[in-house]
Amino acid sequence: METELTNILEELSLEEVDQLLDTNVLFAVNTQTAARIKSSVLHKAGIKKRYFWNVYSKNVMVASVVVCMLLLTGIVKGHSYYKEPVAYLDVDINPSIELGINRWDRIVEAKGYNREGEKILEITSVLNKKVEAGVKEIIEEADKEGFFNKEGGGAVALTSVTDDSEEAQKLTEASKEAAEEYIAVQEIEVEVITENVALERRVEAKEIGITPGKLNLIQKLQALDDKIVVEEYKDTSVKEIMKSIKELKKDMKENSKADKQDNTLPETSDSQDRNETDNETELDQLSKDQSETKKDNKAANQQNNKEQVNGDKKKDSKINQTQDNKTSNKQNKKVHNKQGGKIKKNNSKK
C-alpha cells in the first residue's frame, strides 16, 4: 500500500493537490539556503536591482561591513606594526647606513647618511630582509665599490641603537657574524667593531647628519684629543678614525711611559730656574749647618786637647769624637748631593 499510495499522490492533478493541501502544513528552510535560492530566482528573472539585498539581509550586510572594516583596520594596523622599527643598526664603513629593525629582526627602514651609503642602497635592496642578510649585502656592495682593499684592509663599525640590552646584543651578534662570515670567505683584512648606544644618541647624531655609530667613534677620538671637532670627521672613514684612535692611544701610552721615567731622573731645565732659588736657600741652610758642625768640632777638639793631658782614657774618647765628627761631615755631604748637581758644584767651590 505504501508504494501504491506514493505513486497515486505523485500523479495528482492540480485540483487534487489543491484539495490535499488545503490545510496549512508548515515547512522550514534554512535562511541562508532561502537567500541563495531567492537571489538565483531574481537573477533569472532579470531583477538585479535588489539582488544584493536578497543575498544578504540588512543585518548580515551590516555585519559584513563591520567585519570588512575590522579586517581592513587589522591589515593596516598589522602592516604598521610590522613596519615599526624597534631598534636601529648602523653600518659604518665609509658608506654610512642606518637600518630600522622590527620585532621579527627584519629590516623595515634603510637610510643612507652619506652619498656612498645612498649609492649602496640604490644598488641593493635590503628591505624586509633579515638583519644578517642585509648587513652581508651592504658589506658585499661596499667591497665591490672598493672600500676594502687587500693591502690596506678596512674597518666596519656595527652599532646597535636601542635601549634594550638584549636586543642590542642580539643585533650586534647577528650582524657581526654576518660580516665576519663575508670577510672570511673573501679573505680580506677588515676590522669589525661592534658597539651599542642608547636611542637618545640618535637624535644628537641626526642633528649633525651622521649615524649614532659614527658619532660614537668620533666622540671616542675626542676623548683622546679634545681639539677634535665632530664635523671635521663626518666624512672620514671608520678605518681612518680607528687609525687615529690607535695612534692617539699609542702616543698617550708613550707619553705616560716617558712621564714615569722623568719622575725618577733629575729635574729638567724647565724646572731648574724654579729650583735654583730653593737650592740657594737650602745651600745657605746647609752651609750654616756645616759651619755649626765645624764649630762644634772645633770646640770638641779643644776640649779633647784639654782632656788629652788628663789621661789615656780621655784619648779614646777623643778618637771616638773625631770619628763622630767625620761621620756627620759625610752625612752632610750626602744630603748636599741629593739637592742636585748645582748644589754639588757650589759645595765644591766653597
Added chain:
Amino acid sequence: MVATDDEILDLLHRAQDKGLELMMDTYMGLVYTIVHSKIATICSREDVEECVSDVFYEVYKNRTKIDLNKGSLKAFLALIAKRKAIDIYRRHYKQNSKVVSLETVNELEFADLNMDNEKIYSDKEQRRILIEEIKALGEPDSEILIRRYFFQQPSKAISEVMGIKVNTIDKRVSRALIKLKKVWEGAKRSGN
C-alpha cells in the same frame, strides 16, 4: 502575517520583484521540502537549490496564466515542484524519460497543468475518495500521511516538525494505511 494567493498574484502583476519575493517568502519551505525529499539523495545541494529556483521562476514566468479558480498558488507550486523533482529523479535513473532540456520540460509541464487529460486522470474518482479519506483521518494523522507520502518526509523529520515521537508516527502511519487500504480497494472494486 501570511499573504494570500490573491495578494501575491496581484503583486506579481504590479511589482514583479516584490511579488516574486513575497511568493518565495510564503512558499519557499513547501517547494524546498518537495524537491529536497525527492532528489536530495541523488543530487548535490546546488542542484536541489537550482531546481527550487527553477520552480519559482517557472511560476513567475507564467504568472499571467495562473487561474486561482483552478487551484491555489500553493497547489501550482507544489505540483510543478513535484514534477520537476520527479523528472530529475527519473532522468537520473534513466527511467521513462526522454532526454530533453530542463526548460523544455518546464514549459510542457506547465501547459499540462490546466488540462484535464483523460488518460492521466482516469482514476480521478478513486483518488478523490482517497484524498477525502486522508482528510477524514483527522489531525495529526492526515498531516502525518501527507507529509510522509506526498512530501516524502522521513519519520524523523516529521517527528521534529510536529513534535511527535518517531515510534508514534510509525504506529499512526501503519494504522492509517490499513484504513486507507480498505477504502482504496473498495473504491477500485466499485470503479471496476
